[in-house]
Amino acid sequence: MAGAPAAAKQFNKLAIHLAGRRFLPVWAVLHHRGRSTGREYATPVAVLATPTTFVIGLPWGRRTDWVRNVRAAEGCTIRWKGRDFRCTAPTFVDRSVALAASTGLARRVIERRGMAGGYLQLARSPAPEG
Template sequence: MRDTAMDSVRDLVRTFNKYVLNPAMLQLAGRKHWYASVIRHTGRKSGKSYVTPVVADPVSDGFVVPLPYGTGVDWVRNVLAAGRATITSAGSTYDVVAPEIIDATSAAALLSPRRRRGFRRLGIDKFLRVTLAK
């Protein structure tokens, strides 16, 4: 498939996830023994609070979140603009700060070999790294 065709497919999947899968995922995300986490963020224009299910891998000083839809999605832009968010993962809630976009090579150094392989197979090349607030 050409890039534009692949982009169209990715946009369709993203839209489906946003309106169908994400609301269902929020019922379990963030709970103990569940793979998905919840990120709480504030709208950069509206100031409204939002919740989004994500995969947030814990690292020594925070979390690394894969960005399968790239860096232009609203929740990522909101977190970057605010400079902070809250992540609920495995039943615990963490305030996080200093969000930064990192590439796959930088993320690989922080992730387990299993996670690196999985994200590489999915073609994920951008990640959000956040640090635990002190």
């Protein structure tokens, strides 16, 4: 993950085991493939969910490896609340889109601080079974 501090990389090792489960709805696991290696990766991310999209804050910016991989592949799979979702059409969006997707504490955080690196929005649908 380019740009992230070492502490974030250590946090990811723990978070990957907890994210994507029903009891932590703000966290999800984003599954993507390396642009040049083809290797599969799993990255924990905080998501804002709407009925048709996920909005993900980019605290380390738009040039992190996982963002570049998702954009190159034009999508990924996200495990959220115990279910897999096929995500497509990765698009950079601004704070207004994140605010529209947020409620409660997440909304207050975005209103006060926002996300310096912006946001990535993905269209979502349940992943096919099998």
